[in-house]
Amino acid sequence: MAYECNNFFVSSRAVRILVFLTLIGSCIVQVNCLNISFPSFKPEDRNVLNFSANSYIAFGALQVTPDVNGASNTSGRVLYGQPFRLSNGLLKTSFISSFVFNIQPQTSPTGEGLAFILTESPPLPENSGGQWIGIINSSTTGSSNIVAVEFDTRKSFPEDLDDNHVGIDVRSTVSIAQASLNDKGLNLSGGYDIRATLFYDAQLAEIDIVVYRGEHRAESPVLSHPLDLYEFFRGDIYVGFSASTGVNATQLNCVKSWNFTSYEKSVQISDKTSFNHLWIWLMVSVSVVTLLILVILFIRYKKRSHKRRLMEADDSEVELKILNSSTAPQKFRLKELRFATENFNSMNKLGKGGFGTVYKGVLGDNNVVAVKRISKNSSHGKKDFIAEVTSIGNLHHKNLVKLIGWCYESNELLLVYEFMPNGSLDKFIFRNETAESEDDKTLTWGRRHNIIIGVAQALDYLHNGCQNRVLHRDIKASNILMDLEFNARLGDFGLARVVQLNENTHHSTKEIAGTPGYMAPESFHTGRATVETDIYAFGILMLEIMCGRRPGHRCEANGYCNSIVDWVWENYRINSLASVVDSRINEDADMEQIKNLLMLALSCCHPNPYERPPMNAALQVLSGEAEPPEVAVEKPAFMWPVFGPLREVGCSLSGAQFTASAVLSGR
């Protein structure tokens, strides 16, 4: 489709120019977005921030007022250097601002407070110390165009609730709405880190303020109040912080990290004056181009074959299926998930996979979940997404990561899984690779054995246990997650495909995919994922767990090179299998059992797919019910085409064929 469109654009010069102009237009639109991320403050960050005379960066934080004793009756401001706008003339801008601050009292009582501010005029007003919190001074009250969320540590106006409250200030330090933190168990002047997240929603014209301490996200905002910022700000505005100390009542006001994300919401701006010529021109050109594209697409669509139309009908049918199926996981709103993950804040990132990024999120009552945000440029299309939701949503096994819900909105594809506190297996088995590599003793042989059995049970369930056969297609250490008791949970069904069990052909799916090092040799020829390629990857995973090594593609001093299979097989040939076992496995582990499992792993990695044991047979070996398969001392060579009977031949001709087809069907 994209190719055809390109062709069309190239052939028509006028349209090319229009597209070009539209692109310029959309660049202008982009300028209104502001994204700020300071996980901490480094000295070089001073170049992108504006400081008032008394403010600076020290100890990895913004010191909004000086961090020295006796800085009495003073104020300060730190603002981000780039301004932004609350609308682009067409859409209104919403934002989420999340920061960690720390107020250290130096006197008792302490004073005065810290505020997050949005303002048209960046300079710090003179004489804005004391009760003015650097927001305004006595003469600019009511006239300075500024909106602030104050964290007030002093009752300095009769209107102030107490000396520990959050307030929303509009052109004044007498708040339009305020909430005390005393009944929330929070003390602003407690000297500890406090995290605040402000959600400004332009569509609802509302601000929600969430304040909490430590890891546990507060369940609900401390303060929600109607606020239409667009009423106050039409031009450039600056965002940042201000703070002040009082006379003989001082504190250190610092901000330790800050994330700010703005995004446009399709709120129509009714105010006609904001439409200048540029926007009218832009809208006209956008509509002309859109119309042209629509006409072309319509013509092409009409030409599409009947088959195509059937497929599309099928698509929406699947979508309806998700919505109607009673077993389907919960559907979430994008807004809920943005809130849960603090707008996909990088501080909540758990990991990055082939298809997107996974964030930690908190839903409602401290219900911690993992949210997978499928990246827009991944090949994971809507169809795959729906397939994943319908197929995986119906799978229930104690060794599979449970899919809780999904969201498909505004071009965002999101999946919500249960949260696995111990993270992924690769963190534990490969040593010295990541800084946060875990304690060597964590993975005892008992736990490793249990993990292998868990993965095998999950795979047996996928291959043989459920209504439709599911191929996982991407079994690897980083896709094995662990719950609190270190039970394995197979996750990331990003590549999973459902295969109808009643299909008469091979149980395979086309499209070559997977992770190098885990891919069976035949898949490079067939380009197919099969039950046997899953078993191969499982064999590799077993070897990794027992040897504590990556599958290959990297040479080491001791001659371990390229393939973990070759290396283990060679050590088996020269009868030194004990040397491949991870030295961190305790000595009192059952060596006989380890050897049996190594044999099983090698047979799962047999170059000939028909020789690999099905998962249910592997499980019998794992539980000790069956002897491990015989493994040739020399690794057999990979032959192409693979020798093995065709499944369609049937199973009555000979015993050998019976076995082979049993392997194929996995029964």
Ligand SMILES: *[C@@H]1O[C@H](CO)[C@@H](O)[C@H](O)[C@H]1NC(C)=O
């Ligand atoms: C308030 O601040 C403005 C701007 O800095 C300044 O011109 C004015 O003099 C200040 N007012 C008082 C009372 O200090």
Ligand SMILES: *[C@@H]1O[C@H](CO)[C@@H](O)[C@H](O)[C@H]1NC(C)=O
């Ligand atoms: C505090 O500062 C204000 C101006 O910022 C000044 O007018 C006032 O006299 C100061 N008070 C004391 C006690 O220093």
Ligand SMILES: *[C@@H]1O[C@H](CO)[C@@H](O)[C@H](O)[C@H]1NC(C)=O
């Ligand atoms: C808050 O902390 C400060 C300093 O530790 C203390 O003086 C004050 O009493 C505390 N306030 C409350 C309400 O606990």
Ligand SMILES: *[C@@H]1O[C@H](CO)[C@@H](O)[C@H](O)[C@H]1NC(C)=O
């Ligand atoms: C502030 O402290 C100084 C020195 O201790 C004292 O002289 C002054 O009166 C105090 N000011 C106020 C307003 O308490």
